[in-house]
Amino acid sequence: MKENPYNNPIFFQKYSQMLRSTQGLExxxxxxxxxxxxxDFSGKRVLDLGCGYGWHCGYAAGHGAAYVLGTDLSERxxxxxxxxxxxxxxxxxxxxMEDLAFPEGSFDVVLSSLALHYVRDFGPLVENIFRWLTPGGAFVFSAEHPVFTAYGSQDWYYGPGGEILHFPVDNYYYEGERDAVFLGEHVVKYHRTLTTYLNTLLxxxxxxxxxxxxxxxxxxxxxxxxxxxxxxxxxxLVSAEKPR
Structure with missing residues (x-):
């Protein structure tokens, strides 16, 4: 199932109050x-997967990109x-992003910011991104760290006085769906190991x-x-390149 929590009006309202929403990239x-x-974005064709508010699209265009396509599942x-x-x-x-289709070599840069942990099948998407890029093209993304996604709750363990004790890491090697709580709402995310992220690219x-x-x-x-x-x-954060 392709996740779209940001179309939930309550969730979206909470997200809109985050610092990254009100102040942008800074x-x-x-x-x-x-x-x-x-x-370098000068003259480049850029694809932003899960573009959200479009901050990275604006940055690419402001730094000389010739064309920027921002895609997102949330109309909000x-x-x-x-x-x-x-x-x-x-x-x-x-x-x-899993439904997109482009001719081979359509883009010089593919970006994705904090969206890939909503994708169930990482491998097929990376295969597509590789095809969509020109030789020498860049793929740069951020995702939630596997240490952060492993247990699922994405919250600290607290002591009797409400003090933070530690962060739980469990079931690390059991990849797949997690019931996470983000901004007080239950959201489905997908955990994968660091090995999976990096070796899939390679x-x-x-x-x-x-x-x-x-x-x-x-x-x-x-x-x-x-x-x-x-x-x-x-x-x-990962940056990778398609060989020339």
Missing amino acids: GAGEWRELQKLLP MLETARIKNSAPAIQYRRSA NCGFCLKSVVEPQPPEDMLDLPGMRDEMRRPMML
Whole structure:
């Protein structure tokens, strides 16, 4: 089943209040590290899978991309993207990323930000992305870290006084569906190991360029809950390249 929690009005309202929603890329704790992995966009054709509010589409267009296609399964997300990140070079399309079809070599860059953990079948999608890219093309993505997705609840273990004790990691090698709680709502996500993420890319023909487990920026550590993010990885950033 292709997940679309962002069309839930209650969930979407909660998401719209997050720092990354109100402040854009600068409100995302992983952005400064992800930005370092991005290629030169000048004259490039860019595909953003699970584009959300379109922040990365706007960034690519603002840095010279010739064409940017942002896709998302949530029409609520796309409506916001058209308002917040509109530019002549950008088009938006409602579609699950698993349902997309493009001719070989249609794009020079494929991006995906915090969307791949909603995808059940990672391998076939990566095969498609490899075909869609031109030789030398870049695939850059962020996803929730396997340590974060393994147990499923995505919440800390608390002591009797409500203090954080530790973060649970269990059933790590049992990949598949998880009932996660995000913004107080139950959401289906998919856990896969770090080995699966990286070896799938390699087996599909990609060359790995960078793998990053981003820490919160020092100037964000005083935000509520942010200092606890130093206790376990929450996100995984990967850049890969299709050989020339």
